[in-house]
Amino acid sequence: MNWRSVSLASVPPQPWKNGGGTTRELLAWPAGADWRVRLSVAEVVADGPFSRFEGVQRWFAVLRGAGVRLVVDGVAHTVTATDGPLAFGGAADTCCTLLGGPTQDFNLMLRGGSARVQRVQGQLQVAPSASQFLAVYTGNEMASVVLGAEAAVFPPHTLLWRDVSATHPLPPITLDAPGALWMEISP
Numbered sequence: 001m002n003w004r005s006v007s008l009a010s011v012p013p014q015p016w017k018n019g020g021g022t023t024r025e026l027l028a029w030p031a032g033a034d035w036r037v038r039l040s041v042a043e044v045v046a047d048g049p050f051s052r053f054e055g056v057q058r059w060f061a062v063l064r065g066a067g068v069r070l071v072v073d074g075v076a077h078t079v080t081a082t083d084g085p086l087a088f089g090g091a092a093d094t095c096c097t098l099l100g101g102p103t104q105d106f107n108l109m110l111r112g113g114s115a116r117v118q119r120v121q122g123q124l125q126v127a128p129s130a131s132q133f134l135a136v137y138t139g140n141e142m143a144s145v146v147l148g149a150e151a152a153v154f155p156p157h158t159l160l161w162r163d164v165s166a167t168h169p170l171p172p173i174t175l176d177a178p179g180a181l182w183m184e185i186s187p
Contacts, residue, residue, distance in 0.1 A: 003145065008041055008157040016042070017051035023107070026159040029133070029187070036187040037133060038109040039159060044068065045102040049095050056090030059108040059117045061181055063139060066100030085117045085181065106137055106181055113187040120180040127172045128164060131184040135161040136175060143177030 006026050013022035023042040028035040041063065050070075060079065062068060067080035072088045078099070079086050088094065090109060108117055116131075118124075128134055136143060138158045145152055145160065148171040154160055164170055175182060 003152060003154075003160045003162045005154060005158050005160045007155065008159075013043070017053075018049065020048045020051075021045065026137075027135075027161060035109075036111045036113065037185055038107075039135065039137070039161075039183075040107045040109075041137075041157075042105045042107060043102065044096060044098065044105055047095075047097045049093075052092075052094075053090030053109060055111055057087065057110045057115070058090045059085040059087050059110075059115065059183075061085040061106045061117075061119065063104045063106050063137075063179075065103030066098070068099060068103055068105070069097040071095045071097075081179075082119075082121075084119050087117070108183060108185070110185065110187065113185065115186070116184045118182050120175055120177050120182050122176070122178055124175045124177075124182055125172055126175070126182065126184075128170050128184055131186045132163060133161055133183070133185040133187070134164055134173070135159065135183040135185065136177060137181040137183075138177055139179035139181070141178050141180075143175065143180050145177075146174040147171060 011024040023040045025040045027039040029037045062081045
């Protein structure tokens with residue numbers, strides 16, 4: 001199977017752009033400061049502002065913890081580990097308040113293009129669109145991915161991704177991954 005993977009534990013933490021916490025960058029494509037797609041997991045241990053990213057669309061999902069209250073350009077959103085990802089502009093004035101202690105959070109950032117991001121609560125069958133990247137973050141449990149005659153099992157806290165731009169059309173994909181995040185990304 002042509003899925004590439006990276007485990008959360010294999011990526012060292014790095015400081016946030018605003019210095020207020022740490023994140024583990026699982027994927028930046030293309031590599032370096034001029035990325036168009038960035039997937040990361042952050043540890044949020046205190047209330048405070050989010051870093052601003054001009055020209056970036058963001059998707060934010062709580063992976064672990066009681067959740068957060070995000071105020072994005074004056075509009076409040078409560079996001080918990082059972083909610084779907086929240087999409088908002090990276091240039092927005094965004095402030096985070098923890099609802100009951102530290103959280104672990106997943107972030108997709110995209111410069112240009114579009115994405116579809118959803119939380120999987122068990123099994124998902126999908127016929128991928130014309131996305132260039134398919135990605136899954138496995139969360140707290142093992143995940144299996146079946147693509148045509150190919151099948152693979154991946155451990156918890158792992159990002160899987162696959163460039164599908166040269167292989168379309170793809171057969172339907174079956175994902176069995178409680179608590180995972182599924183992404184179709186067109187940068």
